[in-house]
Amino acid sequence: MNLKTFTTSVLSAAAFALAAAPALAQQAAKANVAILATGGTIASRGADTLALTDYGPGAGMKQVGIQSLVSAVPEIEKFANVSGEQIFNVGSSKISMANWLTLAKRTHELLASDGVDGVVITHGTDTLEETAYFLNLVLKTNKPVVLVGSMRPSTGISADGPLNLVNAVALAASPAAQSKGVLVSMNDRISSAFGVMKTNTTNTGTFKSPDGGELGYMQNSQPFFISSPAKRHTSNSEFDIRQIDSLPRVDINYTTLGSDGVLVDAAVAAGARGIVNAGTGHANMPVAIMESLVAAQKKGVAVVVGSRVPTGIVTPTGEFSKAGFVSSMMHSPQKARILLMLALTKTQDPKELQRIFDAY
Ligand code: ASP
Numbered sequence: 001m002n003l004k005t006f007t008t009s010v011l012s013a014a015a016f017a018l019a020a021a022p023a024l025a026q027q028a029a030k031a032n033v034a035i036l037a038t039g040g041t042i043a044s045r046g047a048d049t050l051a052l053t054d055y056g057p058g059a060g061m062k063q064v065g066i067q068s069l070v071s072a073v074p075e076i077e078k079f080a081n082v083s084g085e086q087i088f089n090v091g092s093s094k095i096s097m098a099n100w101l102t103l104a105k106r107t108h109e110l111l112a113s114d115g116v117d118g119v120v121i122t123h124g125t126d127t128l129e130e131t132a133y134f135l136n137l138v139l140k141t142n143k144p145v146v147l148v149g150s151m152r153p154s155t156g157i158s159a160d161g162p163l164n165l166v167n168a169v170a171l172a173a174s175p176a177a178q179s180k181g182v183l184v185s186m187n188d189r190i191s192s193a194f195g196v197m198k199t200n201t202t203n204t205g206t207f208k209s210p211d212g213g214e215l216g217y218m219q220n221s222q223p224f225f226i227s228s229p230a231k232r233h234t235s236n237s238e239f240d241i242r243q244i245d246s247l248p249r250v251d252i253n254y255t256t257l258g259s260d261g262v263l264v265d266a267a268v269a270a271g272a273r274g275i276v277n278a279g280t281g282h283a284n285m286p287v288a289i290m291e292s293l294v295a296a297q298k299k300g301v302a303v304v305v306g307s308r309v310p311t312g313i314v315t316p317t318g319e320f321s322k323a324g325f326v327s328s329m330m331h332s333p334q335k336a337r338i339l340l341m342l343a344l345t346k347t348q349d350p351k352e353l354q355r356i357f358d359a360y
Pocket of ligand 1: 039040041042090091092093123124125126127149150151152
């Protein structure tokens with residue numbers, strides 16, 4: 001790895017074709033992987049090698065561009081011919097819904113091309129699981145799509161970005177990764193978009209799939225799969241990014257002991273078409289929140305009842321079904337929000353919504 005190049009030489013090109021290519025015969029044998037860069041810690045610099053939490057634009061440091069990211073890891077040429085595009089360059093908590101649609105549509109376009117065998121998306125880790133799950137639902141493809149980030153900035157001592165990126169490209173180039181839905185490759189693990197979640201604020205082993213969704217390992221940059229996703233995704237999904245130009249507003253209400261329905265009412269007033277309630281335990285909530293959700297539902301707002309507990313299933317119960325609420329099943333509140341936004345582009349019928357929450 002050439003850390004110097006990775007961290008210091010920001011080139012202005014927003015897109016490049018890496019025909020930085022070896023011999024033609026060798027090229028033909030390798031997969032063509034498109035890398036789409038969106039920012040995040042993997043593209044961040046800090047003031048020095050020990051600046052591991054204070055880096056990037058917030059610390060007054062410029063982001064690293066796609067070309068520098070790639071040229072820092074010439075090892076990727078062993079696995080694929082790569083092309084790169086800078087889609088945007090922000091921390092993932094700053095990604096807008098418009099950014100999201102742009103990314104998804106461009107990813108779809110590339111996947112539809114015969115010249116692309118797989119796509120890697122570099123992304124901040126904060127919302128990586130959200131983008132992965134969104135793409136898992138809307139991309140019509142069987143080709144590998146791999147999201148990757150890093151927990152340490154490119155300038156950090158023991159930066160994890162370079163190996164994560166090499167592994168992501170190797171995975172996207174591998175026929176073994178086809179038809180597995182959108183994947184996350186971090187810290188030598190391969191995870192499904194459905195199951196994966198960020199579980200630690202700073203640790204390099206942050207991405208875990210506590211309820212299943214761990215699909216395998218990357219070892220010596222080779223994928224070893226141990227399972228496949230059981231839920232509907234990508235080419236088997238009823239959602240299609242080509243038909244989506246906007247998404248309805250869906251808000252999440254976080255329930256605590258003693259909380260009331262003020263935030264639910266505010267969401268309705270702000271025009272939410274759906275609300276996900278992150279309840280306690282098996283979706284339980286204070287009476288005041290229940291009253292606000294019932295009132296919202298009567299106004300035509302779809303209500304999904306989920307849990308703030310990170311693992312387990314929320315199955316339908318008599319009380320919630322009678323109120324016309326949908327149960328989140330195994331979706332975290334943030335993933336339930338994404339599925340509800342997409343589901344609301346098709347239906348508002350609670351039974352249909354529940355079918356969708358059961359299937360994805
Ligand atoms: N702040 C970062 C982000 O863009 C965190 C990361 O990428 O690890 O999400």
